[in-house]
Amino acid sequence: MTATAASVAGPQRPVDPAAHPGGAEPVSAATLARLHLTYLWRHARRLSLHDPQCFTELVQRRKLIDRDPRMAGLIDKLSVKTFVADRLGPLWTTPTLWSGTILPDRPPCAPPFVVKSRHGCRQMRIVRSDRDDWKAICRASARWVRSPYGGWLDEWAYRDVPRGLLIEPLIGDGRTLPIDYKLYVFHGRVAAIQVHLDRATAHRWTLYDRSGRRLSAAAGGDIRPPAALARMIEGAETLGAGFDFVRVDLYDIAGTPRFGELTFYPGSGLDRFD
Template sequence: MRVELTYLWRFGRRPDLERPTRFTEWVQWRKLNDRSPDQPQLLDKVASKKLATHLLGREAVLPLLWTGEIMPMDRPFGAAAMVKSRHGCKQYRPVRNDAEWRAAARRSERWRRRSYGGWLDEWAYRDIPAGLMAECLLGDGRTLPVDYKIYVFGGQATHIQVHLDRASDHRWILHDRDFRQLVPSRDEPPPPRSLKAMLEAAEILSQGRDFLRVDFFEGCTGPLFGEFALYPGSGLDPFGADWVDFELGRLWHAARKERSRATKGGDVRQFRQDAFGNAIVGFPSPWTDAQNR
């Protein structure tokens, strides 16, 4: 009931949870129906880096500088960093000096005391250990780096959501796989240099799943994995045009249908284990082949 009422409050309409057709409805459906046991591990920002390192290699993952349950008052490293909770979303503070570290330490107490995701029914956050982390802050240290969020349906990367100026005038633009804007915007960010590798890495990390969003930054030598998202915007962020909601919903439905067909038909694919010991399935990849050589 709460999921339906929250959706109604946000969009002025009830979601169809029996036969979802919109992307935003599929996100609500996932909250209520998808209990895949590895979802907490995907959303755990520390554990997900372990998975990405296992599948892509250390050089393709944004480095961690520190992890722990409580931030010490004295900064344990000298580099600029982004401090985050490992068990929540939108809980972060950039740290460039000792004063900002101490301010982040005080704020982090609030993050640690509160469980995340309950009021929006994002159940997968529930079992993530409460904790904190600091990862490298890319760029010049004054502005936050551009964030590239890849939408992957049925193992195919289809869209790139580019986030700009997250610390001040946060806005995002959705592109198709060829980096064409779906809805015209005043911003026209260029594609990342490593777009091709970024899409390929996102597909490797999303094998065997109906939908997963995989977030990257542009590094000096290629893409750097940041984190996963199972409930983008909690399914409550409107798109720039209504048809986009339907188009992404169609892709989710098709991916789920194909996955069901392949499972029932005994489709022969490559099975292996991820870093958590869970079986994952997908076709062999040139990226992983290269990593294994």
């Protein structure tokens, strides 16, 4: 299954990539060149911004022209919890055990817990016991805070997220990471669900439609729909209302949905979506 622009986002208006509607900065020739070259490198085909045919092209288009001021606050893993609690209730969110910009010399809470950045992706460390190397985690987290994020791939919204860290309890059974359900919400309606398994070991994923019918041939294996699927879809659509697209990441913890994060640039539009 290949996600086309028409099937997921409706008709598109022609766009001048050099224009800057909504107060956005003008797009430089270097930015356009970088966008086209990285897209060609990852997808082995040319990028069409004037007439996008694939979901991944719509993500590139969004990077250039979408300057919705709400986005920065919603990709902030700390501040988004208020948004989710207001719309769905506080039980959907994972408690924050600690937040700041520099980790203390000793763990501020008992394991197991997760250390993550509030402003980036794939910036996470799991602390399962007191034997874990806390100094190494402190060094890694310091790099997250001082390093730029989002600029190289032109994901402008990350620029305005405060650099910082947070600690949350490790949800699930404490031994393995829970299954990650990524719900793709277009114009307030879930169109597809990526199910990610074994993210810490043998990561694989499979794509389903909203009814649980398998769409992709990825080697993820069939997964029984979670007990909370209907509530997860309803919650994702509540969070996605008012946006042309947002990906809502959720978990099913013992039959109860739990919020993970919101993403406006899945895979930066460079991962395959089929």
